[in-house]
Amino acid sequence: MAVIRPLIGSRYQVGHEVIDTDHKIIADGWFRAVNCEPIQFPFLIGRLKKLMKTHFEHETALMQMAGGMLCDCHRTEHQTLLDLCERAAVLSNTNWQRTQSVLRHQFPKLVRSHIACMDQVAVLFINTQARAAQKLDGRD
Numbered sequence: 001m002a003v004i005r006p007l008i009g010s011r012y013q014v015g016h017e018v019i020d021t022d023h024k025i026i027a028d029g030w031f032r033a034v035n036c037e038p039i040q041f042p043f044l045i046g047r048l049k050k051l052m053k054t055h056f057e058h059e060t061a062l063m064q065m066a067g068g069m070l071c072d073c074h075r076t077e078h079q080t081l082l083d084l085c086e087r088a089a090v091l092s093n094t095n096w097q098r099t100q101s102v103l104r105h106q107f108p109k110l111v112r113s114h115i116a117c118m119d120q121v122a123v124l125f126i127n128t129q130a131r132a133a134q135k136l137d138g139r140d
Contacts, residue, residue: 007108012115014123022055034103038096045089066129074118
């Protein structure tokens with residue numbers, strides 16, 4: 001059996017407690033899904049999708065609280081990740097090896113790229129707005 005490296009490591013921390021915690025929870029959900037038996041997979045892929053949707057809602061809310069919104073390309077990547085999970089779920093009914101390939105190879109690349117680019121930009125905006133608000137309030 002192939003060794004599966006973690007989905008993300010410390011270099012994928014973006015500097016926001018809520019977002020970093022969500023990423024760790026998603027990574028754990030992914031790890032469980034790629035290491036499960038076929039009979040467990042429908043539940044675990046459903047759980048992974050739920051974890052991702054919750055995280056995406058958190059990001060959206062944090063951006064709105066900071067006075068911004070996620071750009072279209074960020075939201076599109078969110079949907080692409082959910083679609084990939086759905087593809088894996090459908091494949092699991094007929095081709096277990098292909099299902100595992102999608103989750104072990106395509107999903108990690110997309111997640112890592114998304115965190116390194118889209119989430120980094122979102123957190124930069126959120127944290128910058130929070131620091132600006134603190135300065136205005138004299139809490140610097």
